[in-house]
Amino acid sequence: xxxxxxxxxxxxxxxxxxxxxxxxxxxxxxxxxxxxxxxxxxxxxxxxxxxxxxxxxxxxxxxxxxxxxxxxxxxxxxxxxxxxxxxxxxxxxxxxxxxxxxxxxxxxxxxxxxxxxxxxxxxxxxxxxxxxxxxxxxxxxxxxxxxxxxxxxxxxxxxxxxxxxxxxxxxxxxx
Amino acid sequence: xxxxxxxxxxxxxxxxxxxxxxxxxxxxxxxxxxxxxxxxxxxxxxxxxxxxxxxxxxxxxxxxxxxxxxxxxxxxxxxxxxxxxxxxxxxxxxxxxxxxxxxxxxxxxxxxxxxxxxxxxxxxxxxxxxxxxxxxxxxxxxxxxxxxxxxxxxxxxxxxxxxxxxxxxxxxxxxxxxxxxxx
Numbered sequence: 377x378x379x380x381x382x383x384x385x386x387x388x389x390x391x392x393x394x395x396x397x398x399x400x401x402x403x404x405x406x407x408x409x410x411x412x413x414x415x416x417x418x419x420x421x422x423x424x425x426x427x428x429x430x431x432x433x434x435x436x437x438x439x440x441x442x443x444x445x446x447x448x449x450x451x452x453x454x455x456x457x458x459x460x461x462x463x464x465x466x467x468x469x470x471x472x473x474x475x476x477x478x479x480x481x482x483x484x485x486x487x488x489x490x491x492x493x494x495x496x497x498x499x500x501x502x503x504x505x506x507x508x509x510x511x512x513x514x515x516x517x518x519x520x521x522x523x524x525x526x527x528x529x530x531x532x533x534x535x536x537x538x539x540x541x542x543x544x545x546x547x548x549x550x551x
Numbered sequence: 552x553x554x555x556x557x558x559x560x561x562x563x564x565x566x567x568x569x570x571x572x573x574x575x576x577x578x579x580x581x582x583x584x585x586x587x588x589x590x591x592x593x594x595x596x597x598x599x600x601x602x603x604x605x606x607x608x609x610x611x612x613x614x615x616x617x618x619x620x621x622x623x624x625x626x627x628x629x630x631x632x633x634x635x636x637x638x639x640x641x642x643x644x645x646x647x648x649x650x651x652x653x654x655x656x657x658x659x660x661x662x663x664x665x666x667x668x669x670x671x672x673x674x675x676x677x678x679x680x681x682x683x684x685x686x687x688x689x690x691x692x693x694x695x696x697x698x699x700x701x702x703x704x705x706x707x708x709x710x711x712x713x714x715x716x717x718x719x720x721x722x723x724x725x726x727x728x729x730x731x732x733x734x
Contacts, residue, residue, distance in 0.1 A: 399576055407573050408565035421573050429579040477564050486563060493560035512554060513561040544553045 393444045395435045399428045402445065405514070406452050412509045413456035415476025415498065423455035446523035453506055453524060460502070496546040504539030507532050620662055621711045623732045625651065625721045626701040634728040643702070647726030651704060658720055660713025664706040673697040701728060 399406070403424065410420035431438070431451050438444055477486060478494035486494070497505055503525070510521045521532045627648065628637035648666070655664045667675070681692045704721075708714050718730045 396576075396578060403576060404568065404570045404573070408568050411568050412561060412564060417568055417573070420568065425574070425576055428576050432579050477567060486560075486567075489556070490560040490563050493556050494564055497557070497560075508557065509561060512557045513565060540553055540557075543557065547553065547556070549553050549556075 393435070393438055393441045395428070395432050395438070395444075398444055398448060399424075399431070402448065406448070409449070409509065409514065410452055410456050411477065412494075412497075412513060413453070413506070414459050415478060419459055423459060424452055427451035427455045443523065446520065449510075449524035450526055457502065492547060493543070496543050499546075500539050500542060503527070503531070504535045504542070507535040508539045508543075511536055620707045620709065621714050621732065623706050623708065623714060623718055623730055624703045625706065625730045626703045626728045627651075628726055628728045629699065629701050632701075632728055637728050640725075643726030647724070648702075651721065651724050651727065654720060654724060655704060655706060655717075658717055660708050660710070660717050662707040662709045664704050667703050667705055669697060669700055669702045672700045672702055676700050 406424045406427070407417070407420050410423040411417055414420055414423065427448065431448060438447060476498065478491045478498055497508065500508070506525055507521055510516045510524060511518075516524070518529055518532050522529045525532065527535075627643035628634065628640065630642045632638075632642075652664075652666070655661050676695070681689055684692055706717060706721075708717050714732055718732070721727055722730045
């Protein structure tokens, strides 16, 4: 469970990252992030469990405790990307998965307006969608978003700006 | 404002996932790394073990098998025999018979054996097969002449496991037409 980190001469318990505790603390948030990305809860849970398993297996490579959370977030985002990529080609072989929360068939009862927003969001390019969810659901700073997505600061800014503009156009608002 | 709608929609959608409704995370089970030396060592050990077992296990006793001892019969070639092994050759000779006896004596799986010559074979044939046949078949079977019934070795084998080995050993000998299991 525990990982030796490069300590740079500071001996303390703070330098150890417990992957299990990290995930346990952020489990719900990570599942919700994945849910907003992939649209259904069971896939979201799978993605987080997968990310947990992978991070756990590679925990020796996790050196920087300050970046551990960003690492974990990007692991989840990566998992979501894989799922979405797989789905985009998966219709050769129909995979049963729950109706996404933004569809009218979803068991989660959301109002028409909420669904409309989420549907428009799901149609955005990947980078814009991720940046917007991290910004408006997690309230992360641009730096944190950049770290989780593995892109530069300025890319995050432009992705959010463009994403918002596209959403505004689709949802009939003037921003 | 779009960002306000966005915030509300995201948080409401996210609320549908609740802590008590999601499965707890599980620590991945440790997958053992394949150990290359085991790939070699394990089959070798098994092979040695099997070899030792086979060598050390005494041949199973007749008492160990329930029921009557398994039998087989090796029929000898007749004059103008139809069996492929006897094609283009004469009746089995005395020397060939001796050779077959020798082989049977040397086989550890053989419990006992008996030579049945043509006269005896013909009498048995009349008594057992012709007598128990249907009336229609009986006429045909009764037309079989004594020199058309082959002589044979009737072999008792110690256990059913040895049956195939004995059959293989005898089958290829010159003068043997065919081998069947059963009396």
